[in-house]
Amino acid sequence: MANGQTVILNSDYRRMQAHRLVEQAPQGAVLNIQPAKRTTDQNSLMWALLSEISRAKPNGRTLTPDVWKALFLHALDHSQRFEQALDDKGMVPVGFRSSRLTKAQFSDLIEFIYSWAAENGIPLSDEIEPSRSQAA
Template sequence: MIGGNHPPEETPAPKVDGRVAIDTHVADLLHAMLSDISRAKPMGRNLKPEIWKCLFLDAMGHQANWVLSLDGDGVVNTGFRSSRLTVAEMSDMIESLYAFGAEHGVEWSEPAERHAA
């Protein structure tokens, strides 16, 4: 109804396989944070961001499955993917990354204003 005092209808969040799709900003934030952790080399661990992501997913109870790469020079995770996390799970993961980073002196590349929010 035009001109009425009705609140605008909310647009439902897009869904992928029954889960709320994570927006690009959140996915970019996750990958930036994982890169920051990787650069910091906490606990002397020189790991790629993808490996850190698997470690955090494992800490959340999502099992990783590793398969030898085609060239035999590494392994590939074929287990749970972060794109399958719910919004609440993604939020928990990002909070875990912030807590881990604070504990291990990680310097975040994202603007500091976001940490205060």
């Protein structure tokens, strides 16, 4: 059996493959089953939306897409903690990262961004091309 094998349970065949791996696993092996993480398209869409909001400067706020991301994550209770910067000039977010979100949580984040933008009069493009947006 190969070490650290990952099987995505997206078909009956893959489920059988996973079952075989469990049967072949040595005593004391560890099994970790977790929901799928966000997709690349979801991540690309998020950055495209955050960039549009950043360019719109709602309420005169000139924030980077990274700062907007932290604000939206915080609004959905995916809080980060903050530490004093090394030069004592401000605070630095540490801890929670959007890459840890499941697909469903990431969908909730994107829906919240759309909703917030609509409530704040920020028109978002109907045809955002996720593959051309900023990477995480």
